[in-house]
Amino acid sequence: MAAKSSVMRSAPASLVRGLLVSVIVSALLVLLFALLVLMFDLGNGVITPVNQVIKVCSILAGTFVAAQSGMKGWIAGLCLGGAYMLLGILLYCAFAGEILPPLVMAGDLGLGLAAGFLSGLLAATMKK
Numbered sequence: 365m366a367a368k369s370s371v372m373r374s375a376p377a378s379l380v381r382g383l384l385v386s387v388i389v390s391a392l393l394v395l396l397f398a399l400l401v402l403m404f405d406l407g408n409g410v411i412t413p414v415n416q417v418i419k420v421c422s423i424l425a426g427t428f429v430a431a432q433s434g435m436k437g438w439i440a441g442l443c444l445g446g447a448y449m450l451l452g453i454l455l456y457c458a459f460a461g462e463i464l465p466p467l468v469m470a471g472d473l474g475l476g477l478a479a480g481f482l483s484g485l486l487a488a489t490m491k492k
Contacts, residue, residue, distance in 0.1 A: 374433045375440075382430030382444045383451070390422040419472075420479045423448055427483035437488030438481050445480020449473050 397414055400406065423445045430440040449472050457463055464472075 375435045378430045378433030378435070379440065379443055379447065382426035382428075382440070383447055384426075385429045386422040386426030386444065386448045387451075389425045390418055393418045393421060416475065419448070419452070419475065423476060423479040424483040424486075427480055428487050431484060431487035431491070437484035437486075437491070439484065441480035441482070441484020441487065442477055443480070445476035445478070445483070446473065448480075449476030 397418065401411075423441075426444050426448060427437070427441040430444045431437040433440065453464060453469055453472060
């Protein structure tokens, strides 16, 4: 029972570390993408798909960190993906000064949960 207790104590810290990794990966990928947009004059049509790929890659990186706590990978992924997307939605609303339409928020949250779940399964498989 002591092992399970230590997992439960370290899980929140691992999730916070994973979320920080996700945010850092996002920032680096957004900066890289902005540089590519400036260098190659990419059209507006690529922004949304690349933004989604950046979110998924960030969740993947953060989930690998969060899953190291010993909790089940898919649980770590769901928690991290949901937290990452909620943080993104809150930051967008705060900086834009407007609330996103509910369908957009639901879509983002669904993407985060799906990406987190699949990332968690991958992290758990690679641990073995």
